[in-house]
Amino acid sequence: MGRKLLLENINVPGINTFEVYRKHGGYRAVEKALKTMSTEDVVEEVKKSGLRGRGGAGFPTGMKWSFLAKPEGKPRYLVCNADESEPGTFKDRYLITHIPHLLIEGMIVASYALGAKTSYIYVRGEMMPQIRILERAIAEAKAEGFLGKNILGTGYDLELYVQPGGGAYICGEETALIESLEGKRGNPRIKPPFPAISGLYNCPTVVNNVESIAAVVPIINDGADEYAKLGIGRSTGTKLISASGNIKNPGVYEIELGVPVEEFIYSDEYCGGMANGKRLKAVVAGGSSVPILPANLILKLTTGENRLMSYESLAEGAFASGTMLGSGGFVVFDEDQCIVRNTWNFARFYHHESCGQCSPCREGTGWMEKVLHRLEYGHGKLSDLDLLVDVAKKIEGNTICPLGDAAAWPVASAIRHFRDEFEWHVSHAEEAMGRNYGLAHYADPLPKAETVAAN
Amino acid sequence: MSERVKVTIDGISIEVDAGTTILNAARLIGGDIVPPAMCYYSKLEGSGGKCRTCLVKVSKGSDKDPRPMPKLIASCRTGVMDGMEVQNITSPEVMEARKGIVEMLLINHPLDCPICDQAGECKLQDLSYEHGSEATRYEFERRTFDKIDIGDKIQLHMTRCILCYRCVYVADQLTDQREHGILGRGDAAEISTYIEKAIDNDFSGNVIDVCPVGALTDKTFRFKNRVWFTKPVDAHCDCDKCSGKVTLWYKGEEVLRVTARKDVNGEVESFICNTCRFERKNTSEWTIEGPRKISHHSVISSNHYELLDPPAVIRKNPALKEANIEEFERVTRHY
Amino acid sequence: MLKISETDEIIFTPELLVKFNEILLRYPEDRQKSALLPILHLVQAEYGWVSSPLMDKVADFLQLKPIEVYEVATFYSMFFLKPPGKYMLEVCRTGPCCLIGAETIMKHIEERLNVKEGEVTADGLFSWRGVECLAACGMGPVLQIAPEYTFYENLTAASVDELIDRLRLTTAEKAQIII
Ligand SMILES: Cc1cc2nc3c(=O)[nH]c(=O)nc-3n(C[C@H](O)[C@H](O)[C@H](O)COP(=O)(O)O)c2cc1C
Ligand code: SF4
Ligand code: SF4
Ligand code: FES
Numbered sequence: 001m002g003r004k005l006l007l008e009n010i011n012v013p014g015i016n017t018f019e020v021y022r023k024h025g026g027y028r029a030v031e032k033a034l035k036t037m038s039t040e041d042v043v044e045e046v047k048k049s050g051l052r053g054r055g056g057a058g059f060p061t062g063m064k065w066s067f068l069a070k071p072e073g074k075p076r077y078l079v080c081n082a083d084e085s086e087p088g089t090f091k092d093r094y095l096i097t098h099i100p101h102l103l104i105e106g107m108i109v110a111s112y113a114l115g116a117k118t119s120y121i122y123v124r125g126e127m128m129p130q131i132r133i134l135e136r137a138i139a140e141a142k143a144e145g146f147l148g149k150n151i152l153g154t155g156y157d158l159e160l161y162v163q164p165g166g167g168a169y170i171c172g173e174e175t176a177l178i179e180s181l182e183g184k185r186g187n188p189r190i191k192p193p194f195p196a197i198s199g200l201y202n203c204p205t206v207v208n209n210v211e212s213i214a215a216v217v218p219i220i221n222d223g224a225d226e227y228a229k230l231g232i233g234r235s236t237g238t239k240l241i242s243a244s245g246n247i248k249n250p251g252v253y254e255i256e257l258g259v260p261v262e263e264f265i266y267s268d269e270y271c272g273g274m275a276n277g278k279r280l281k282a283v284v285a286g287g288s289s290v291p292i293l294p295a296n297l298i299l300k301l302t303t304g305e306n307r308l309m310s311y312e313s314l315a316e317g318a319f320a321s322g323t324m325l326g327s328g329g330f331v332v333f334d335e336d337q338c339i340v341r342n343t344w345n346f347a348r349f350y351h352h353e354s355c356g357q358c359s360p361c362r363e364g365t366g367w368m369e370k371v372l373h374r375l376e377y378g379h380g381k382l383s384d385l386d387l388l389v390d391v392a393k394k395i396e397g398n399t400i401c402p403l404g405d406a407a408a409w410p411v412a413s414a415i416r417h418f419r420d421e422f423e424w425h426v427s428h429a430e431e432a433m434g435r436n437y438g439l440a441h442y443a444d445p446l447p448k449a450e451t452v453a454a455n
Numbered sequence: 456m457s458e459r460v461k462v463t464i465d466g467i468s469i470e471v472d473a474g475t476t477i478l479n480a481a482r483l484i485g486g487d488i489v490p491p492a493m494c495y496y497s498k499l500e501g502s503g504g505k506c507r508t509c510l511v512k513v514s515k516g517s518d519k520d521p522r523p524m525p526k527l528i529a530s531c532r533t534g535v536m537d538g539m540e541v542q543n544i545t546s547p548e549v550m551e552a553r554k555g556i557v558e559m560l561l562i563n564h565p566l567d568c569p570i571c572d573q574a575g576e577c578k579l580q581d582l583s584y585e586h587g588s589e590a591t592r593y594e595f596e597r598r599t600f601d602k603i604d605i606g607d608k609i610q611l612h613m614t615r616c617i618l619c620y621r622c623v624y625v626a627d628q629l630t631d632q633r634e635h636g637i638l639g640r641g642d643a644a645e646i647s648t649y650i651e652k653a654i655d656n657d658f659s660g661n662v663i664d665v666c667p668v669g670a671l672t673d674k675t676f677r678f679k680n681r682v683w684f685t686k687p688v689d690a691h692c693d694c695d696k697c698s699g700k701v702t703l704w705y706k707g708e709e710v711l712r713v714t715a716r717k718d719v720n721g722e723v724e725s726f727i728c729n730t731c732r733f734e735r736k737n738t739s740e741w742t743i744e745g746p747r748k749i750s751h752h753s754v755i756s757s758n759h760y761e762l763l764d765p766p767a768v769i770r771k772n773p774a775l776k777e778a779n780i781e782e783f784e785r786v787t788r789h790y
Numbered sequence: 791m792l793k794i795s796e797t798d799e800i801i802f803t804p805e806l807l808v809k810f811n812e813i814l815l816r817y818p819e820d821r822q823k824s825a826l827l828p829i830l831h832l833v834q835a836e837y838g839w840v841s842s843p844l845m846d847k848v849a850d851f852l853q854l855k856p857i858e859v860y861e862v863a864t865f866y867s868m869f870f871l872k873p874p875g876k877y878m879l880e881v882c883r884t885g886p887c888c889l890i891g892a893e894t895i896m897k898h899i900e901e902r903l904n905v906k907e908g909e910v911t912a913d914g915l916f917s918w919r920g921v922e923c924l925a926a927c928g929m930g931p932v933l934q935i936a937p938e939y940t941f942y943e944n945l946t947a948a949s950v951d952e953l954i955d956r957l958r959l960t961t962a963e964k965a966q967i968i969i
């Protein structure tokens with residue numbers, strides 16, 4: 001059984017209340033940090049833990065905190081990113097629903113470390129029930145003296161507010177989130193300046209994912225060294241994986257980073273294998289934005305070694321044969337799933353969610369969706385495949401925010417790894433309307449890497 | 456005196472004030488190496504960064520940190536650093552990306568140039584001549600909108616809009632009550648007034664001049680005409696609202712329309728008021744200064760276009776040739 | 791261009807205004823625009839949708855130009871710019887849910903309610919639409935019901951039928967109590 005740091009007490013009845021949470025050791029990290037540590041100590045501890053942002057980009061959290069500008073006379077802000085909208089990801093909703101005080105505790109410690117006196121949790125608007133849960137939990141914490149003026153008599157003041165979004169995936173991007181929190185359209189800002197210098201209300205701001213903030217609690221409680229003992233290499237600690245798709249036991253799992261992908265899919269401790277005895281065809285490992293991989297490439301590296309659930313191992317092989325850990329949205333496809341249809345679905349998503357500010361993304365996402373739609377509905381052309389790859393290439397890297405890349409990668413990777421299936425949709429258009437391409441060779445063992453003789 | 460920094464663009468070096476953007480540094484150099492800008496407008500705060508036509512490659516970040524930037528960047532929103540080296544038309548990567556962006560801008564554009572008022576002074580038309588490919592690869596229905604009137608002086612032809620946001624900035628920064636804005640999201644976004652409210656304000660007419668395409672046009676433009684058949688003349692008047700410095704567009708003896716004067720970058724020299732623009736259409740109301748020089752870049756003066764690609768440009772221009780000897784040799788070796 | 795013609799005079803109730811003012815306290819003094827999204831949500835919960843007079847009124851309250859409110863309301867997908875049914879069923883239509891039957895559920899709802907996506911049933915009770923990933927992919931297919939955003943997981947055709955019947959019944963019962 002892997003060690004759990006965030007979800008250890010998730011099944012304790014009443015853990016969503018202050019009383020039970022506290023009884024199980026809750027808010028110890030606040031006491032420890034505020035009473036015995038300086039703000040620099042906390043930042044240093046988080047740095048030492050090796051914690052990397054759990055929102056998708058994997059940027060070291062401690063480092064991000066140390067970049068925060070501290071000009072005289074300007075407030076600083078911490079904003080928690082609970083916009084969770086990346087298809088395949090549902091860990092933040094889970095955590096907030098069941099153990100909201102963990103997030104609040106993390107927010108207090110992190111705000112203290114950053115010197116923020118007002119912090120916000122930006123929750124996607126659709127999560128109204130979670131907003132109510134958080135508001136109730138904040139009121140409880142405040143009543144117990146963990147929020148508000150002079151917390152625990154330490155002289156530290158903090159107000160924590162929940163802000164609802166309005167229904168826009170792009171508001172997960174940190175500068176769009178800040179715009180949205182300022183009551184504007186969620187158009188990502190053009191960087192620089194970065195939020196660390198000029199973010200919310202033009203003040204220095206840190207934006208962190210729910211899980212990153214929650215992970216600060218065990219780091220402070222048990223110490224950075226304990227935390228860093230878990231995991232593998234530069235992927236320290238544990239990670240919440242949202243597992244969905246055609247598996248026996250979909251749900252949120254806390255894994256120690258470094259678990260083999262194969263074990264994650266097939267062991268009863270996690271996904272429990274494929275549902276209905278079907279075979280594995282493909283996996284999107286880190287939320288819809290990361291490249292999709294066929295069964296053989298997700299399980300093994302091209303060297304023949306096992307692929308592991310870690311930032312590095314999943315990325316091994318780069319675009320050619322790798323993917324990314326991203327937000328940990330692990331979507332499993334069985335042999336009966338149609339990759340063309342799914343790619344079209346994802347392209348539709350990005351088209352729908354593009355903010356429309358910059359031309360390659362605004363126009364390119366719609367173009368890709370239309371081409372994929374026609375491929376899926378039996379009137380595609382072979383040349384469409386190269387067209388899609390080219391359009392994806394024209395978007396990638398040329399946009400204001402990474403949504404452009406996020407829209408391009410799923411399309412480019414699907415065509416890269418499942419080209420036969422796309423071609424079959426063109427050559428057997430009628431048949432493709434009636435049945436799926438199936439597993440084909442996508443789970444075949446990888447060919448042995450040829451050893452190139454040194455000359 | 457503010458600090459000066461040195462930047463090199465396509466092999467040509469210049470010293471500029473620290474904080475200058477790459478685009479403005481390039482404009483100081485001038486000529487072919489200036490990246491095209493469809494959304495940036497130096498007189499509108501916050502503009503730029505959106506259209507992506509001005510993307511360039513930073514091959515050396517600065518003397519201090521010489522690493523190249525990993526991605527192409529928007530030259531209109533990126534400041535120069537001392538020792539920075541930038542490639543615009545000498546980078547095949549930039550030219551390829553720009554071609555892609557122009558294609559994107561055109562896929563939903565009606566390409567109704569023959570009937571568009573802006574034809575001849577449209578930045579998008581210029582761009583597509585320079586960077587577009589001949590045939591479109593877009594085989595779907597184009598997005599269309601109905602034409603609407605914004606008040607009795609301005610017409611909005613949203614179908615042509617490229618969502619550069621310039622007109623929104625004008626309304627925000629030049630007028631006290633912005634009535635129009637961007638509604639919707641993604642490629643369903645549109646410039647609109649939501650409920651048909653007239654834009655009525657002394658300086659609202661400037662949206663026409665800043666619009667890079669023919670989306671916002673002057674309804675008082677008499678006897679619609681191709682601009683290249685009209686004769687531009689600089690004139691001024693004693694106006695209590697604006698500088699009164701304008702360009703009058705004549706056909707024969709008649710003033711067809713009044714616009715602000717545009718500089719070499721296609722930007723207005725100074726914004727003008729609605730009275731000058733819409734009401735003063737008699738020669739007698741103006742002091743004529745003389746014929747307007749039209750920049751060599753415009754279709755109005757050249758009437759035709761050659762395809763520009765980096766080697767061709769370098770081949771023609773001795774300064775660039777000199778500055779890019781290596782590059783030039785590499786691309787001409789095959790000829 | 792969106793055209794919403796509404797002529798009703800709008801007066802926010804004192805209760806609503808109290809809530810608005812509470813929200814304003816969350817932000818620094820001159821940053822009242824930050825309250826726009828939370829306030830639009832409250833308005834929509836109260837009125838069922840955000841008509842243009844409502845938006846004008848919100849603009850008035852927050853001292854914004856009306857266009858600023860329109861720009862925001864039309865950007866976010868949660869705000870209804872025309873009246874939906876009393877219960878708006880929002881079904882997730884994104885990839886992961888489609889792997890486990892979301893498309894079938896949507897088709898079922900369409901047939902069952904006998905209205906197309908975005909339309910309202912004749913009795914004004916129901917409308918439905920597909921929405922993007924609701925961050926519950928492991929529990930899919932899922933739907934939520936606006937304006938309360940109650941959440942239903944692991945949907946089957948049968949559970950959807952039951953849900954719709956129950957909503958019909960509750961409304962009918964409520965109506966009786968009022969009578
Ligand atoms: C299009 C887009 C959507 C994103 N959505 C989310 C999101 O829903 N939740 C999140 O935490 N981060 C999201 N991110 C990443 C954030 O921009 C940011 O990197 C993150 O909140 C930083 O927190 P972390 O360092 O703790 O991961 C998104 C990024 C992009 C480009
Ligand atoms: S990449 Fe897409 S989402 Fe990001 S700013 Fe540009 S248009 Fe908006
Ligand atoms: S109408 Fe013209 S100025 Fe306004 S956004 Fe569109 S293209 Fe730009
Ligand atoms: S001019 Fe620079 S992005 Fe438009």
Ligand code: FES
Nearest residue numbers: 882887924926927
């Ligand atoms: S895909 Fe349906 S909830 Fe995520």
